[in-house]
Amino acid sequence: MAASAQTAWPSYMGDLPRAVSESSVAAELPPQAAALAQQATAPAGLAQWGGIWSGWACRTAGCDIKVAVRDLSAEGATVTYVGASPLQTVVDEAAGRFENNELHVPLKTGAELVLRLRKDGDMELGIWRPQAQLLSVGLLSRRPPAYARRVEWQDTPFTENGKPVRLEMVVHRPEGDGPFPTLVMNHGSTGMGNRPEWFGLTWTSPEVSAFFVARGWQVIYPQRRGRGHSEGLYDEGFETDRSRYSCQAALSLPGADRALADIQVVMAHIRQRGDVDPRRVVIGGVSRGGILATAYAGLHPQEVVGAINFVGGWIGALCPDAAKVNGELFTRGAAFPGPTLWLYGEADPYYPVAHSRANFKVFEAAGGKGVFEVLMPPKGLDGHSTYTVQRLWGASVDAYLASIR
Structure with a gap:
């Protein structure tokens, strides 16, 4: 099964800091996806999900991440995901679905991107393979980096x-x-x-x-x-x-x-x-x-x-x-x-x-x-x-x- 609200997130997720990616390769959203996310409107109660998110994932923050969320509805949203590291750059876009306050996005690789909001407004991310195998975790924000x-x-x-x-x-x-x-x-x-x-x-x-x-x-x-x-x-x-x-x-x-x-x-x-x-x-x-x-x-x-x-x-x-x-x-x-x-x-x-x-x-x-x-x-x-x-x-x-x- 793919990651779901019933799949336990790692217990250390709350300890992930707002930080700067250490990747020497920057994640760049496709211009059209970025423009649409910046202009997006959302139903009441969902605006906190929309827009452009930046942050990190992978071991020692080795991946630079950008996510654009738009077309928000009670059912889900369109999500553009870019992950960049010296080893590879992944660009993907798909329709995500809301499930118990999480946004689940199927990726072309067969993995699933799962996003959830923190009380402070930042966004945690996890990437799972089928059978709930955790590949990577990270943190995204719309605030300036911590340093x-x-x-x-x-x-x-x-x-x-x-x-x-x-x-x-x-x-x-x-x-x-x-x-x-x-x-x-x-x-x-x-x-x-x-x-x-x-x-x-x-x-x-x-x-x-x-x-x-x-x-x-x-x-x-x-x-x-x-x-x-x-x-x-x-x-x-x-x-x-x-x-x-x-x-x-x-x-x-x-x-x-x-x-x-x-x-x-x-x-x-x-x-x-x-x-x-x-x-x-x-x-x-x-x-x-x-x-x-x-x-x-x-x-x-x-x-x-x-x-x-x-x-x-x-x-x-x-x-x-x-x-x-x-x-x-x-x-x-x-x-x-x-x-x-x-x-x-x-x-x-x-x-x-x-x-x-x-x-x-x-x-x-x-x-x-x-x-x-x-x-x-x-x-x-x-x-x-x-x-x-x-x-x-x-x-x-x-x-x-x-x-x-």
Whole structure:
């Protein structure tokens, strides 16, 4: 069966933020569809559905979405849907039907687009295959985005094949020129490292950005060498044949050192920026980015006032050398004199709570200070994705930011 009002939406839908799409390809509505939607009238009680909606869908907001709704009646509406990403652009138009306050739209692919309104006027979307298999979720709005987005390039001292290497940085910021307190948020890995097509995907977190920007913070996402659109070779601890990430400490730890070198270049630039308050720079990250943030804070304690580690680790707990590799990197963070915040989720397939608690004890034994918290992911998400749900960690992060002022 297709998605319907009886099909349960994911429990985390209410946590999706109004954000900016991270797609490098913009969704463009056909001009006629856009014009008709802008001019559309609607019966009483349905006007809130009509018009042009913009937003995002897909993992890490990787798809740019535009939807035009017109010809509204009690039965349904005409919907034009455009979804764009570097992988594909989909343009579709169909008659949708209203069913229990949802608008159901059949797509040419055989999937069904389902739209529903939030109380704040924004619009949630879900795309289902037959048999109610959820493909994607996202959020659309007719309001301005929650933050401004821009992409910058950072020169580095690195060269490869005789050419200088530049790093991509995505900046999410509030209105104004600053200087802003700034979170430098570092990305993780790509699963097992056996999907080279994923290396070229730029990573950001709209959930983290919406939270921090609402509090007046700027968030900067550096993409390390070979990741996203950054230049150079992605080389963060692979097997010798580059088939996947290595579990061996001798191969894995040099990859972490390479990543830390990239972060050092970025941090030197960030602290000199006119839009950054150098007295209020926090380093953070997810997964590999979380352990790198902690290690960097200990190696360069004068550069940051805090470190936030979301589900951090360098190699998964199933690797024989996991305790050695993760323990060594977290021990580097122990020299940071201030408190750190460690946020982990139950049912994390890479870094189970027991493994991560053991890493925290190693960190504390080396002199590190911090708070370790365990979060319960909502149904439909595993523990490694808890960073995408603000309500799980928002109060803890607020308290932590207050403690390091």
